[in-house]
Amino acid sequence: MSRLTVGPGITLFKALAGDAVLQAALAVIEASPPRKMLTPGGKAMSVAMTNCGPLGWVTDRDGYRYVSDDPSTGRPWPAMPAPMAELAAAAAEASSFPGFVPEACLVNLYDTESRMGAHQDRDERDRAAPIVSVSFGLSARFRIGGTSRGGPTLSFVLDHGDVLVFGGPARLAYHGVDRVLPGRHATLGAQRINLTFRRVT
Numbered sequence: 533m534s535r536l537t538v539g540p541g542i543t544l545f546k547a548l549a550g551d552a553v554l555q556a557a558l559a560v561i562e563a564s565p566p567r568k569m570l571t572p573g574g575k576a577m578s579v580a581m582t583n584c585g586p587l588g589w590v591t592d593r594d595g596y597r598y599v600s601d602d603p604s605t606g607r608p609w610p611a612m613p614a615p616m617a618e619l620a621a622a623a624a625e626a627s628s629f630p631g632f633v634p635e636a637c638l639v640n641l642y643d644t645e646s647r648m649g650a651h652q653d654r655d656e657r658d659r660a661a662p663i664v665s666v667s668f669g670l671s672a673r674f675r676i677g678g679t680s681r682g683g684p685t686l687s688f689v690l691d692h693g694d695v696l697v698f699g700g701p702a703r704l705a706y707h708g709v710d711r712v713l714p715g716r717h718a719t720l721g722a723q724r725i726n727l728t729f730r731r732v733t
């Protein structure tokens with residue numbers, strides 16, 4: 533494990549997340565399988581998504597929002613497994629955000645064709661809390677800019693086990709996933725999983 537400051541409010545922990553967190557994420561995926569949600573414009577996203585915790589992020593023709601039940605199962609999202617919440621809290625604390633108790637964990641499942649265009653995460657009322665991101669499986673090229681579109685950007689590769697914390701001046705930064713790097717991961721095959729932990733209310 534190594535800790536790097538990537539920029540103001542951005543801390544990267546290489547290879548911090550271990551197998552307990554990955555196994556917990558796989559159990560969430562089994563309980564509420566990821567699905568390709570529709571954008572408000574009616575197009576299917578290339579990333580399949582599910583959630584765990586009291587709230588989950590969804591998108592459909594009615595827009596982006598947080599809801600307490602999985603629209604696919606009609607039941608509450610799976611509870612957030614303790615190893616996941618504990619890792620997110622530990623990474624936040626080590627990045628000067630003590631007391632981080634996530635309300636939502638969005639689970640993103642990528643194949644080698646999936647992409648996520650540049651966007652801001654602004655569906656959360658709480659902008660004081662950081663967002664913690666955990667990556668597993670295939671590596672991906674991640675890109676981050678400033679708080680307005682079209683400025684300079686920085687890109688770097690996220691590998692299996694990497695944990696990123698975005699807070700303070702980086703909380704509303706534009707960011708996206710340019711591409712998943714080809715290959716096969718030992719346990720996840722040709723897939724990438726990303727977990728993002730958020731405070732919403």
Ligand code: MD3
Nearest residue numbers: 640653663665698702703705707726728
């Ligand atoms: C920077 N996910 O789910 S995680 C997302 O790899 C999302 O699946 C990407 O962007 C993924 O919304 C990137 C890294 C990340 C997450 C949230 C951020 C970077 C962020 C919020 C503010 C600034």
Ligand code: FE
Nearest residue numbers: 651652653707
């Ligand atoms: Fe995002």
